[in-house]
Amino acid sequence: MIDNFKHKGLRNKLVDTLREKGIQDEAVLTAFKNVPRHFFLDAVFVSQAYSNMAFQIGAGQTISHPYTVAFQTALLTITKGEKILEIGTGSGFQTAILCDLGAKVFSIERQRELYLKANKIVPALGYNAKLKYGDGYKGWPAFGPFDKIIVTCGAPFIPEELVKQLKNGGKMVIPIGEGKTQEMLLITKNINGEISKEQLGVFSFVPMLKEVAK
Ligand code: SAH
Numbered sequence: 001m002i003d004n005f006k007h008k009g010l011r012n013k014l015v016d017t018l019r020e021k022g023i024q025d026e027a028v029l030t031a032f033k034n035v036p037r038h039f040f041l042d043a044v045f046v047s048q049a050y051s052n053m054a055f056q057i058g059a060g061q062t063i064s065h066p067y068t069v070a071f072q073t074a075l076l077t078i079t080k081g082e083k084i085l086e087i088g089t090g091s092g093f094q095t096a097i098l099c100d101l102g103a104k105v106f107s108i109e110r111q112r113e114l115y116l117k118a119n120k121i122v123p124a125l126g127y128n129a130k131l132k133y134g135d136g137y138k139g140w141p142a143f144g145p146f147d148k149i150i151v152t153c154g155a156p157f158i159p160e161e162l163v164k165q166l167k168n169g170g171k172m173v174i175p176i177g178e179g180k181t182q183e184m185l186l187i188t189k190n191i192n193g194e195i196s197k198e199q200l201g202v203f204s205f206v207p208m209l210k211e212v213a214k
Helices: 005-020 026-034 043-048 065-074 093-100 112-124 160-164
Strands: 055-058 061-062 083-087 104-109 130-133 147-149 166-176 182-189 194-205
Touching: 005 026, 005 065, 026 065, 026 093, 043 055, 055 112, 065 093, 065 166, 065 182, 065 194, 083 093, 093 104, 093 112, 112 130, 130 160, 160 166
Parallel strands: 083 104, 083 147, 104 130, 147 166
Antiparallel strands: 055 061, 166 182, 182 194
């Protein structure tokens, strides 16, 4: 696949759309200019890769809307070198955005097919994330605790294990809800380990399911 001036132009337009929709974080917008989203999609969707749309990525899953990725990423206020845990690698696009921001990214996916695909494309683009085929409810204790945690599937409740693996002073963004839509929660753990929660609007994600898919 190639990344040419036309794709770059379309990315700039997408960034304009994200700005109009209220994304102000310049570092996040720059990452959207850098990461070629069309590499993460099946060939049939490539011409629409830079519209604010979700697409099927296989195994019944979807790549999130660019606005949703930008919104969740901006909430985490990521700085270079931070350790981030992502639950739901999916296509690997969000993973690449986090890497582009200079984070050390650890990402878990329960669909083997998607894990295998992402594990090719992410390093092929020069991003150095650590990916795992596993159950995100368990987190990744061997590499924790994490500065930030991002959950990109709709969770029925806040997984206790993930809260445990969040550093004091850390933040987790997670969509909570069991129906078609979820409430975006920003969870902050203060320096004493106390938790506070903020509700930040309604979104629609595929569900966070238990254990790996066979
Ligand atoms: N960040 C992804 C979004 C993919 S959709 C992207 O940018 O493309 C959410 C993903 O979460 C799906 O691929 C789904 O298989 C995965 N998922 C659902 N439950 C999970 C769990 N318990 N552990 C890990 N991944 C999970």
